[in-house]
Amino acid sequence: xxxxxxxxxxxxxxxxxxxxxxxxxxxxxxxxxxxxxxxxxxxxxxxxxxxxxxxxxxxxxxxxxxxxxxxxxxxxxxxxxxxxxxxxxxxxxxxxxxxxxxxxxxxxxxxxxxxxxxxxxxxxxxxxxxxxxxxxxxxxxxxxxxxxxxxxxxxxxxxxx
Amino acid sequence: xxxxxxxxxxxxxxxxxxxxxxxxxxxxxxxxxxxxxxxxxxxxxxxxxxxxxxxxxxxxxxxxxxxxxxxxxxxxxxxxxxxxxxxxxxxxxxxxxxxxxxxxxxxxxxxxxxxxxxxxxxxxxxxxxxxxxxxxxxxxxxxxxxxxxxxxxxxxxxxxxxxxxxxxxxxxxxxxxxxxxxxxxxxxxxxxxxxxxxxxxxxxxxxxxxxxxxxxxxxxxxxxxxxxxxxxxxxxxxxxxxxxxxxxxxxxxxxxxxxxxxxxxxxxxxxxxxxxxxxxxxxxxxxxxxxxxxxxxxxxxxxxxxxxxxxxxxxxxxxxxxxxxxxxxxxxxxxxxxxxxxxxxxxxxxxxxxxxxxxxxxxxxxxxxxxxxxxxxxxxxxxxxxxxx
Numbered sequence: 001x002x003x004x005x006x007x008x009x010x011x012x013x014x015x016x017x018x019x020x021x022x023x024x025x026x027x028x029x030x031x032x033x034x035x036x037x038x039x040x041x042x043x044x045x046x047x048x049x050x051x052x053x054x055x056x057x058x059x060x061x062x063x064x065x066x067x068x069x070x071x072x073x074x075x076x077x078x079x080x081x082x083x084x085x086x087x088x089x090x091x092x093x094x095x096x097x098x099x100x101x102x103x104x105x106x107x108x109x110x111x112x113x114x115x116x117x118x119x120x121x122x123x124x125x126x127x128x129x130x131x132x133x134x135x136x137x138x139x140x141x142x143x144x145x146x147x148x149x150x151x152x153x154x155x156x157x158x159x160x161x
Numbered sequence: 162x163x164x165x166x167x168x169x170x171x172x173x174x175x176x177x178x179x180x181x182x183x184x185x186x187x188x189x190x191x192x193x194x195x196x197x198x199x200x201x202x203x204x205x206x207x208x209x210x211x212x213x214x215x216x217x218x219x220x221x222x223x224x225x226x227x228x229x230x231x232x233x234x235x236x237x238x239x240x241x242x243x244x245x246x247x248x249x250x251x252x253x254x255x256x257x258x259x260x261x262x263x264x265x266x267x268x269x270x271x272x273x274x275x276x277x278x279x280x281x282x283x284x285x286x287x288x289x290x291x292x293x294x295x296x297x298x299x300x301x302x303x304x305x306x307x308x309x310x311x312x313x314x315x316x317x318x319x320x321x322x323x324x325x326x327x328x329x330x331x332x333x334x335x336x337x338x339x340x341x342x343x344x345x346x347x348x349x350x351x352x353x354x355x356x357x358x359x360x361x362x363x364x365x366x367x368x369x370x371x372x373x374x375x376x377x378x379x380x381x382x383x384x385x386x387x388x389x390x391x392x393x394x395x396x397x398x399x400x401x402x403x404x405x406x407x408x409x410x411x412x413x414x415x416x417x418x419x420x421x422x423x424x425x426x427x428x429x430x431x432x433x434x435x436x437x438x439x440x441x442x443x444x445x446x447x448x449x450x451x452x453x454x455x456x457x458x459x460x461x462x463x464x465x466x467x468x469x470x471x472x473x474x475x476x477x478x479x480x481x482x483x484x485x486x487x488x489x490x491x492x493x494x495x496x497x498x499x500x501x502x503x504x505x506x507x508x509x510x511x512x513x514x515x516x517x518x519x520x521x522x523x524x525x526x527x528x529x530x531x532x533x534x535x536x537x538x539x540x541x542x543x544x545x546x547x548x549x550x
Contacts, residue, residue: 155199
């Protein structure tokens, strides 16, 4: 296991094995072996791009749906959480502290789809006692990446300091 | 018309404008340049720090601070020096907040140098030391550090330059432009040399947060008995990405800091109050931000050094600061010529090693204060340039 590789990949999953080798001081073969090992251990689950869907007219609509759940004896919240996670529309599921028990990020192609999904699938699911749906109006930052800023380099071209 | 030649201060007119000024002027006006030329972080100041400044303005904290700097900030600096560098300084008498490290360097030199005193300056190094010594009426004595010594200041070379007129030695480590650092053993040898003398060490540690490969910065003040003769200079520009805030500080024996405080009091009054409130947050709340920036610098550093070596420019691994200092002797060109031709042919701007003293000849300075894609593009263009010459 190599945390340095994980950190580098978390920042930029497109780093080549060669670049990872340069940055960690390992050989390329060692990097490949580490990544294979960490993938088979389930540490590295996927490598995906961060996309600003708001830039597209037909991008995705997201909603944060918080759920109150009656825990099942012997299973707690696990059963409901795992069932919720099975849906294609569900991007993330988190167990929360506080008033709500689960927080679900739902991703659909339209407001109607989100509404239908919450009403027909989540609200009626056994164990879920109430839902609170909050639509995402705009994304400002996603997975460490600021989406609403175009930065320009205002520093000079050369300096001796 | 007035004869300005007769009017102007002779010491100042004697200071020559930098020889590479022309190159800088051309580079600055050229369009679409890919630059590795800038010596300041590309990261914005961490938001917590900016927010602390905004809050201080909202609260109307817009007055002069005490000459020495806000006592709250000096307390934080004192704690920071202790936890980072095992150095104990009294915030009331041994710490002064300045306008950047630059003011501190100038005031430190002026506080100890009398007319005709010699100040030893290792090169290649940042450009300000020689003119500052001259403006103080001192005589700069240059030591040319060598690549084979990893650009460290070696005691045997220092010994040859020490005379009965030597007043001070500038220690600019971690080094701009070479990336060299000094370690405990290096300073122990220097301690042996200066023991029993009145020689002062002016230690410019502005890059102290930027050391790599698990090697922590060592301040000469923390080595043996050197503290009593060391003026430590540091600041917020490089570590916290706060160049535009102009805030630095100096720590040292109260006898010296007292004198520096007089210079500061009569020329500056106090460092900008808003920046001082920001700096309190920098020292208190921003270890994580600094660690994240360091991880990013380290990645870029490795990619850059590897990139230069791959295209055929021998590049030692810098241990500190945020510059690579590859050797261009294999091209047969001078540093100045190399940089001018590279700029003209490939629109890549890097800084000739000679900008940092004659001993920088044969080297160029490339900064990794740039994103990785930018660095890769610049190095691949330099590679093309090498193939075409």
